[in-house]
Amino acid sequence: MNNLIDIQSQIEKLQKQASEIKAKEFHSTVQDILAKMQAFGITVKDLQGAKPAKAVKGVRGKKAATAKSPKASKTAGVAVAPKYRGPNGETWSGRGLTPKWLSTLIAQGQTKESFAINAQ
Incomplete structure (x- = not known):
C-alpha cells in the first residue's frame, strides 16, 4: 500500500x-x-x-476569423421597466433568465402572466 x-x-x-x-x-x-x-x-x-501570438479557434472547413472583441449592443446596460412582480415585491423585466422566485412559482402550478404588472 x-x-x-x-x-x-x-x-x-x-x-x-x-x-x-x-x-x-x-x-x-x-x-x-x-x-x-x-x-x-x-x-x-x-x-x-515579439508579442505572443493569440490562438484563434476556427470552424471546420472555414478560415479562422481574426480575434476581435465583440461589440456591445447600443442598448446594453439600459434599464428596462419591470414586467413581472412577485409576492414579496421582487421584480423582473422579462429579459434574460427567469429568476428563481418566478421559476419556483411556475413549478408550483401558477402562471407567469398572473405576476404581470399591468401597464397603465
Whole structure:
C-alpha cells in the first residue's frame, strides 16, 4: 500500500530525475535554438520585441476569423421597466433568465402572466 511518505519519496525521486534530464538536454536545446535563429535570421532583439501570438479557434472547413472583441449592443446596460412582480415585491423585466422566485412559482402550478404588472 502506498502511504503519504512513500508518495512524497517518489515525488522527490521523480523531481530529481527531471532536473537531471533537464540539465543534460539544456545545452543541446540551446544549440538547436541558436541554429534555428541563424537559419531564419532571428536576433535576440527580435525575440524581445515579439508579442505572443493569440490562438484563434476556427470552424471546420472555414478560415479562422481574426480575434476581435465583440461589440456591445447600443442598448446594453439600459434599464428596462419591470414586467413581472412577485409576492414579496421582487421584480423582473422579462429579459434574460427567469429568476428563481418566478421559476419556483411556475413549478408550483401558477402562471407567469398572473405576476404581470399591468401597464397603465
